[in-house]
Every structure is written in C-alpha cells, then in structure tokens.
Amino acid sequence: MSTTESAIASAEAHSAHNYHPLPIVVASADGAWMTDVEGRRYLDMLAGYSALNFGHANRRLIDAAKAQLERVTLTSRAFHHDRFADFCTRLAELCGMEMVLPMNTGAEAVETAVKTARKWGYQVKGVPDGMAKIIVAANNFHGRTTTIVSFSTDAEARADFGPYTPGFEIVPFGDLTAMDAAMTENTVAVLLEPIQGEAGVLMPPAGYLAGVRELTRQRNVLFIADEIQSGLGRTGKTFACEHEGVVPDMYVLGKALGGGVVPVSAVVSSAGILGVYRPGEHGSTFGGNPLACAVALEVIAMLRTGEFQQRAAELGDHLHHELGVLAGGGAVETVRGRGLWAGLDIVPSHGTGREISERLMDRGVLVKDTHGSTIRLAPPLVISKEDLDWGLDQLRAVLAD
Template identity: 85%
Template sequence: MTSPEEFIAAAEAHSAHNYHPLPVVVATAEGAWMTDVAGRRYLDLLAGYSALNFGHGNRRLLNAARTQLERVTLTSRAFHHDRFADFCTQLAELCGMELVLPMNTGAEAVETAIKTARKWGYRVKGVPDGRAKIIVAGGNFHGRTTTIVSFSTDPEARADFGPYTPGFAIVPYGDLAALEAAVDDDTVAVLLEPIQGEAGVLVPPPGYLPGVRALTRNRNVLFIADEIQSGLGRTGRTFACEHEGVVPDVYVLGKALGGGVVPVSAVVSSREVLGLFRPGEHGSTFGGNPLACAVALEVIAILRTGEFQQRAAELGDHLHRELAPLVDGGAVDAVRGRGLWAGVDINPSRGDGRAVSERLLARGVLVKDTHGATIRIAPPLVISKEDLDWGLGRLRGVLGA
C-alpha cells in the first residue's frame, strides 16, 4: 500500500466500522503537526481528544518510555515493581488526595469510580444492599461500556446495547435544583464532567460546581469529577474544577496521564473512600504497569512546573478572542470553552460539522465534529501562537468569514 486511498480501503475492508474517521492516513507526527503517508503536513487541532496535551513525540515522555522499555514493562500486580510507589505517591500529591487506583483506559477508570462509590455507599454511608444510586448529567460522555451507556442520553452510544444497568438517575447538566431534587437517602455519588467535552465543550453556569460540592457535602454524597478530558492542563489549570475553587471527593483521570504514549488512567481519592478495597475485589493486568508508571511520572513532573497550564490559559484567551467575531459575523452560532479548548457551533448556512472538518482537512487542518453541527478545537498545548493563528485563519476561510 502506498496511497492514502489504499490504506483507507484496506482499513474499511478489515475493521469494524465503529468510527467514521476523516480521510487522512497519518504516518508521523511531532509537536502539533502530523504528516500523512503522502508526505502532506496537517496542523492537529484535536490532540487525541486531549490525550496529546504535551504534543506528539514529546522528547521527555519518549525518553522516559525508552528507558523503561529497556528495564521491565509488565509484572502484573501479582508483584511489586520499582516505579509503582513513586507513581501513586506523586499522583496523589498532584491531586491533593491520599490513594490512587490505577487502570488503563478512561472507561475503566469510570467503571472503577462507580464500583468505588457503591462500595462506599454500602460500607460507610449505610445504604441498603442493592439500592445505591448514582446521579449523572444529561449529555454526559464517560465511555462506552455496557454500564456506562446505560446512563448515556446519546442514542448512538446507547441504542441496541440493552438491557441496561440500573442504579443511575439522569438530571439536566448545569441545573442545580434538578440535582438537589434527585438526591435521596440511597444516593451515593454525583458523577459529572466539570466541562462536558463530547457534548460540545459545555461549560456549566458559574456557581454550579460549588453548588454541587455544597449539596454533596450536606447530603453525605460523593462528588466524582470526571476530568479525563478536562484535566491535566487543558483548561489552563491542572484540573477544571479549580476554576470554581472546587475539590471533589474523587478524581477520574486518563488520556493525558499517558502522554499519548501508553493508555494510563486512575481513580484518585481519600483513604476513607479508596481504602475500602480489599485484594481480589478489583484489578487489571496492565493497570499500574512499569511502563505506564514511568510515562505518567514524567507527565506529573511536567505538570508540576505549571508551564503548560500557563500556556493553555494564555493561548486559550487568545483562541477565544479570535473565535468570538465568528459569532458576530454569523458564521457560527456559538462558541464555548475554557483554556485551550473550544466547541464551535457551525451556522447551518456554512454546512454541518463534518463538512467543515472535511474542508479544513483539505486546507491542512485537523479537527473533528460532534453531534452534527459542532466542531471541537483542542490543540496540543505545545502549539505556537503562530501555528494556532494559521489554523484559525483557515477556519475563517472555510466558513467564508
């Protein structure tokens, strides 16, 4: 195979069609740029849905991985290894928490958080067995396992995958009164994204997250923050919750924790919550493996400098200033976001999100649509202002703005 068309045809012939990728075949990448098999370069404004916050081919992360590859990559949790203690200690410190339960993917971490909340509800809160309830928000995206799609409101994620797992209540995102009305004596947790990514980078109203924090404290309910996309620098803070001065009971982390090198996720919480687990009750063969820990330790070291949080804040302010006139000019209906993260609702007169993504692809810019009319902009945090402006200029061009 030599041409992009041959690669795409082979992929479509021999893989399940659970994704609808744009017609580009990436061969190499560095920083904020990717190059396809034909040698054409593209500016990456998606960053693997925030898994690549620190850029493609980040040398610090690659060196950490190379060094560990020469030592040991997997022991399983049947044995200790010499990177595990440092990883757990430093991630707990970064989060201001006490214990870490490592997994691999974001969905695994969410499933772990669900089990954690239920166990806490039965063992600590005293909820009768089998009655634990977790409240989630409409428009959520926490993964695609059978349990998680049971509380999705997205028909594409949910349809044809029943019977669905009970134990969840769905309330409108950002509606504190609806959340308060849904909490009862059997409620063990509220699980929320501080900013809803897949829904189109929806930022809740000011005061919502502090209201959730106060409500959950008053009703003896865990507040679980899914920061898989929003966390680890994307919004201009280490965690999106920080913008509202909120510290949840549980952080759910993934994506950028593995630096775009290996899948790494984790649930991070207090000893009172995570300390309830006993051997055999939960686990993962690859969770907390030496290679994952080595890469994640370098991610934590990068975040400790604050450099990338500051870049996301400063470039994010610039991004939103540049996008705002598109609303005034009628090319887009709305722009939302925080930090170096934006959801852009395309005016139907300019096409839908997929059409705009394809037109940008033809001009050397990679974005992805969601829910029809929206495109998301989330470049690697290493992107230069000049490259960001170049990409935004092409967006204005395809929108005729």
C-alpha cells in the same frame, strides 16, 4: 489507487465500523503537526481528544518510555515494581488526595469510580445492599462500556445495547434544583464532567460546580469529577474544577496522563474512600504497569512546574478572543470553552460539522465534529501562537467560502 485510498479501503474492509474517521492516513507526527502517508503535513487541532496535551513525540515522554522499555514493562499487580509507589505518591500529591487506583483507559477508570462509590455507599454510608444510586448529567459522555451507556442520553451510544444497568438517575446538566430533588438516602455519588466535552464543550453555569460540592457535602454524597478530557492542563489549570475553587471527593483521570504514549488512567481519592477495597475485589493486569508509571511520572513532573497550565491559559485567552470575533461573522452561532478547548456551533447554511472538518483537512488543519453541527478545537498545549493563528486563518477561510 493512491496509498491513502488503499489504506482506507483496507481498513474499511477489515475493521469494525465503530468510528467514522476523516479520510487521512497519518504516518508520523511531531509537536502539533502530523504527516500523512503521502507526505502532506497537517496542524493537529484535536490532540487525540486531549490525550496529546503535550504534543506528539514529546522528547521527555519518549525518553522516559525508551528508558523504561529497556528495564521492565509489565509485572502485573502480582508483584511490586520500582515505579509504582512513586507514581501513586506523585499523582496523589498532584491531586491533593491520598490514594490512587490505576487502570488503563478512561472508561475503565469511570467503571472503577462507579464500583468504588457503590462499595463506599454500602460499607461506609450504610445504604441497603443493591439500592445505591448515582446521579449523572444529561448529555454526559463517560465512555462506551455497557454500564456507562446505561446512563447515557446519546441515542447513538445507547441504542441496541440493552438490557441496561440500573442504579443511575439522570438530571439536566447545570440544574442544582433538579439534582437536589433527585437525591435520596440511597444516593452515593454525583458523577459529572466539569465541562462536557463530547457534547460539544458545554460549560456549566457559573457557580454550578461549587453548588454541587456544597450539596453533596450536605447530603453525605460523593462528588466524582470526570476530568479525563478537562484535566491535566487543558483548561488553563491542572483541573477544570479549580476554576470554581472546588475539590471533589474523587478525580477520574486518563488521556493526557499517558502523554499520548501509552494508555494510563486512574481514580484518585482519599484513604477513607479507596480504602474500602480488599485484595481480589478489583484489578487489571496492565493497570499501573512499569511502562505506564514511567511515562505518567514524567507527565506529572511536567505539570508540577505549572508552565503548561499557564500556556493553556494564555493561548486560550487568545483563542477565545479570536473565536469570539469569528462568532460575530454570521457563520458561527455559538462559541464555548475554556483554555485551549472550544466548541463551535456552525450555522447550518455553512455546512455540517463533518463538512467543515473535511474542508479544514483540505487546508491542512485537523479537527473533529460532534453532534452534527459542532466542531471541537483542542490543540496540543505545546502549539505555538504562530501555528494557532495559522490554523484560525484556515478556519476563517473555510467559513468564508
């Protein structure tokens, strides 16, 4: 049995089967490349579902983490530490907001946003206690906690996890008429992904986000943008909402905020919204810890230059041009996306998304499937044009077989 086979067999025997990973065991990584335990190199075209926007082992992020490891890594929020205020200030500035509530994972941040919207609804909007409603979109993916799967339309994520948390209304993604009809005096928020990543990089109709912004403003409802995957440079701008000139009431951030080094997430909003909290009403032992803040501060500094957003825009234009040509070749039904992010629906006769992912892995390229026939491409923003083209060459070869 090879080292790879042994490691996979051990994992299968001793870990819960809540994922179905490709049969590769990674041992090291740098930039856009990963190396397995057998010494084989692979081009990473997934980037940890956008957690690795700045690539593996990014020197600036690793140095920031190392420096902080030598000082202090955790205080809990029982005490202040010397990185916290800078982190909150710089992230608020990046978002054009006023306050930050840091957590660890994306799902924690979404749960925080839900709690915040409800509390704002009761204390500020005047919704009767226990009556708050939040509107979400069908085919959403905001995480897998009990509350979040309660408003999922994905049977795989939802089945057998009830009873489900009430208080959510599901409307079709992209349908402003349905959203307007679903709103009542008890609606406190609309929670949306500007681009639905897990659903297959589904794009909203042009003008949809601006329409949501206007509708929520008219009805005194919070617009919460889940930019955990789409934010922090992925689409060619700092936030995907910017493509329609939209500023939501609240950003939900995660993944790339920790640079692929540590888990960092946050809810960012105004003082009038996050100011509803009082000590003891919400928290996290590790949320906003010194190590997380040090790494996130470096991420924010990198984004403030605009170079990564510009890179994602320019390479993204090239990526989508090449994929558009590929879509006319008979193996790809549809290509969607923005910036360095794309979803490809494979013609069933050419294989399932899983089969295409495995064939690409055999040729040294790592992607991941979703919803049967779709594969997602989301390379690190630091990928070179030459490496991106090489990866696209492997995709063409796989689809031609």
